[in-house]
Amino acid sequence: MSKTIKKIGVLTSGGDSPGMNAAIRSVVRTCAYHNLECIGIYRGYQGMIEGDFKEMGPRSVNNIVNKGGTILKSARSKDFMTPEGRKKAHDHLVKAGVEALVVIGGDGTFTGAEVFNKDYGFPVMGIPGTIDNDIFGTSHTLGYDTALNTVVDVIDKIRDTASSHNRLFFVEVMGRDAGHIALNAGIGAGAEEILIPEEDLGLERLLDSLKKSKASGKSSSIVVIAEGDKIGKNVFELKDYVETHMPEYDVRVSVLGHMQRGGAPSCFDRVLASRLGVKAVESILEGKSNYMVGILGDKITLTPLEQAIKGHSEIDRELLRVSDIMTT
Numbered sequence: 001m002s003k004t005i006k007k008i009g010v011l012t013s014g015g016d017s018p019g020m021n022a023a024i025r026s027v028v029r030t031c032a033y034h035n036l037e038c039i040g041i042y043r044g045y046q047g048m049i050e051g052d053f054k055e056m057g058p059r060s061v062n063n064i065v066n067k068g069g070t071i072l073k074s075a076r077s078k079d080f081m082t083p084e085g086r087k088k089a090h091d092h093l094v095k096a097g098v099e100a101l102v103v104i105g106g107d108g109t110f111t112g113a114e115v116f117n118k119d120y121g122f123p124v125m126g127i128p129g130t131i132d133n134d135i136f137g138t139s140h141t142l143g144y145d146t147a148l149n150t151v152v153d154v155i156d157k158i159r160d161t162a163s164s165h166n167r168l169f170f171v172e173v174m175g176r177d178a179g180h181i182a183l184n185a186g187i188g189a190g191a192e193e194i195l196i197p198e199e200d201l202g203l204e205r206l207l208d209s210l211k212k213s214k215a216s217g218k219s220s221s222i223v224v225i226a227e228g229d230k231i232g233k234n235v236f237e238l239k240d241y242v243e244t245h246m247p248e249y250d251v252r253v254s255v256l257g258h259m260q261r262g263g264a265p266s267c268f269d270r271v272l273a274s275r276l277g278v279k280a281v282e283s284i285l286e287g288k289s290n291y292m293v294g295i296l297g298d299k300i301t302l303t304p305l306e307q308a309i310k311g312h313s314e315i316d317r318e319l320l321r322v323s324d325i326m327t328t
């Protein structure tokens, strides 16, 4: 194991997710375990450009394993997309004696790390942190499990009022352009229909399905729709369309929005974050760079960053079939 590295930087970037704090904690404590120094970088790459750094020791990450969000804040940085911005960032890292970076975020974060590595040969390691679970090379991104449980809990609550008023609810969930949250939370919450961007089922099929639900005696229905779904212009237009073609339905819309990004991380996300943080730091100490740490079949794995960025996190076709059967 290479021991030349003595100081590692850590940052969070892109949309925050529950579990990011647990990952920061793991990186900081794994550094301390190996007698390395750790520098926290605030606000992602923008903070790196501004030299917004903080020395972090094992006590500085007390009581955050159970906290949503990220104590290092997050931001999207246009300046980092420029060579001038990246040079400022590199100069600050060199001045602070930082010799490698652990970046926690999504594919945009990893793209920034790849470019930075190409510019300066700076060792980088990625930890997948996004509720979308849309990253190739890992079955779970940090925050995905927590977001699923949040969404299922909210849909259970919506179902109480939907059934009290015999209403049809369209519930829009996050996922940017992936349907993982919609599909899994939809199955978990017993949705009558699940609309995801990976499967354009069309409006006619939706109407037929809702008519069948009504005919089978269901007095209320929940349709979970991924924000990236393309079936209609947006969920409100979909509501109008269904109301026009099925006047017997009293339709409402609930857009869950950013609440899906908050909350205390689930135990699964806390344990995953702890495992990924250890793997990221120890991979750097082994002289590795340009990888994303992930989990596949409960084993912690390394995927080349380029593959993680370019790859696609496919929808599980078997799960789609289960979803169809469950709506019988």
Ligand code: F6P
Pocket (backbone or CB within 6 Å): 015, 106, 130, 131, 132, 174, 175, 176, 227, 261
């Ligand atoms: O990538 C995570 C995510 O929450 C997506 O699901 C969502 O579309 C996007 O971020 C929202 O971005 P912002 O927080 O910048 O509005």
